[in-house]
Amino acid sequence: MKGVSLAIEKRLHxxxxxxxxAVRFESAAQxxxxxxxxxxxxxxxxxxxxxxxxxxxxxxxIDDRVVFSSAQRIDIAARQRGxxxxxxxxxxxxxxxxxxxxAFGLQRxxxxxxxxxxxxxxxxxxxxxxxxxxxxxxxxxxxxxRVALARALAGQPRLLLLDEPFASLDAPLRxxxxxxxxxxxxxHDVPMIVITHDPDDVAALGGQVIxxxxxxxxx
Amino acid sequence: MPADAITPxxxxxxxxxxxxxxxxVFGVAIGKLLGRKRSLLRDTAESLLxxxxxxxxxxxxxxxxxxxxxxxxxxxxxxxxxxISLIFTWQGAxxxxxxxxxxxxxxxxxxxxxxxxxxxxxxxxxxxxxxxxLFVRVTLPLAWRGVLAGALLALARAxxxxxATLMVAGSLPGxxxxxxxxxxxxxxxxxxxxxxxxxxxxxxxxxxLLIAAAQLLRRGRPERGA
Numbered sequence: 001m002k003g004v005s006l007a008i009e010k011r012l013h014x015x016x017x018x019x020x021x022a023v024r025f026e027s028a029a030q031x032x033x034x035x036x037x038x039x040x041x042x043x044x045x046x047x048x049x050x051x052x053x054x055x056x057x058x059x060x061x062i063d064d065r066v067v068f069s070s071a072q073r074i075d076i077a078a079r080q081r082g083x084x085x086x087x088x089x090x091x092x093x094x095x096x097x098x099x100x101x102x103a104f105g106l107q108r109x110x111x112x113x114x115x116x117x118x119x120x121x122x123x124x125x126x127x128x129x130x131x132x133x134x135x136x137x138x139x140x141x142x143x144x145x146r147v148a149l150a151r152a153l154a155g156q157p158r159l160l161l162l163d164e165p166f167a168s169l170d171a172p173l174r175x176x177x178x179x180x181x182x183x184x185x186x187x188h189d190v191p192m193i194v195i196t197h198d199p200d201d202v203a204a205l206g207g208q209v210i211x212x213x214x215x216x217x218x219x
Numbered sequence: 220m221p222a223d224a225i226t227p228x229x230x231x232x233x234x235x236x237x238x239x240x241x242x243x244v245f246g247v248a249i250g251k252l253l254g255r256k257r258s259l260l261r262d263t264a265e266s267l268l269x270x271x272x273x274x275x276x277x278x279x280x281x282x283x284x285x286x287x288x289x290x291x292x293x294x295x296x297x298x299x300x301x302x303i304s305l306i307f308t309w310q311g312a313x314x315x316x317x318x319x320x321x322x323x324x325x326x327x328x329x330x331x332x333x334x335x336x337x338x339x340x341x342x343x344x345x346x347x348x349x350x351x352x353l354f355v356r357v358t359l360p361l362a363w364r365g366v367l368a369g370a371l372l373a374l375a376r377a378x379x380x381x382x383a384t385l386m387v388a389g390s391l392p393g394x395x396x397x398x399x400x401x402x403x404x405x406x407x408x409x410x411x412x413x414x415x416x417x418x419x420x421x422x423x424x425x426x427x428l429l430i431a432a433a434q435l436l437r438r439g440r441p442e443r444g445a
Contacts, residue, residue: 093342104346110355151342
């Protein structure tokens with residue numbers, strides 16, 4: 001079966017409060033939207049899929065490949081899951097240029113590519129060539145998001161995860177980036193899971209919607 | 220500058236720089252191992268490793284003698300297998316200074332690593348990097364300013380090291396007598412002129428190092444902010 005299937009449990013402690021995450025869903029859709037209020041466990045779920053959060057119990061499959069299973073003692077490292085991740089605040093490398101950021105995952109050596117030496121074909125499709133030598137601090141919100149997308153897609157992942165990709169953009173830009181994201185999905189033919197708490201995003205992106213509330217799938 | 224003042228100056232610089240390098244390697248590695256999360260175990264470990272800063276240098280010197288001396292655990296082993304004795308050598312002075320300076324770099328490094336955005340490190344993981352390469356390509360470049368500041372404090376501490384060095388390496392002119400030891404020696408011998416010269420050299424060296432450090436920290440600032 002193509003797609004993602006997961007059934008995980010995780011108990012987290014913070015400031016003497018406990019939060020129980022118990023999420024179970026399957027989706028073979030090209031676009032899956034994780035929808036719910038903040039604190040619902042959307043980001044935790046996405047991190048578990050990417051291998052950045054280790055569940056206490058359960059199983060996660062991506063395209064029939066088991067990437068986590070407590071029963072079978074399988075826990076594939078994040079770096080080997082082949083997942084592209086666009087973080088909420090984009091998490092660009094502040095010490096690297098746009099070109100170095102995008103090419104980061106293509107170079108597996110001990111050092112980052114030199115600022116001038118780095119060659120990257122991934123810049124053009126994202127209109128990033130004029131900004132190749134700029135640093136993240138110089139970019140606008142929309143430009144940062146494009147860099148984050150180009151970086152996540154450079155290694156040709158088999159799944160793209162996006163954590164609130166439009167939250168920090170203003171309304172007109174948000175509309176534009178939504179359609180850019182959908183165009184991108186067609187071009188790269190990569191399934192994606194998108195987190196949002198904005199009903200407009202749900203309407204615009206379509207696909208399968210998973211409602212999360214208080215650590216559980218509802219509705 | 221009188222010739223007999225250059226020897227202790229060069230020795231001081233050699234010992235202090237090597238001690239700082241040694242302390243930095245261990246401070247960075249252990250600072251990374253202690254990690255971002257705070258827990259009773261980690262904080263206790265950090266407190267114990269900070270002891271060299273808090274204890275009187277004589278206590279430090281005593282324990283270093285116990286460890287490195289001919290009948291010490293490490294010292295006996297070195298003597299037996301390699302014929303090496305660190306007591307009364309400048310290498311022994313390096314170790315004494317490195318231990319004294321180590322807590323400063325450890326604390327600075329741990330704080331600097333903790334200040335790096337964990338999400339940026341996660342991004343490197345999803346892009347296929349293992350933990351060591353991630354440390355070299357992301358964490359260290361983002362934390363180097365804090366690490367360097369700690370290394371400068373460590374250098375200052377190593378330059379001024381007196382008590383532990385005296386106990387471990389002695390005060391042998393031309394061999395283990397660093398500036399701070401030579402000044403004490405000159406004062407005790409009633410040689411005011413020599414003491415004055417040495418004090419001036421010490422002062423000038425320290426000011427030059429401070430200015431160089433400030434330049435280094437300013438030049439390294441990423442132009443576009445980070």
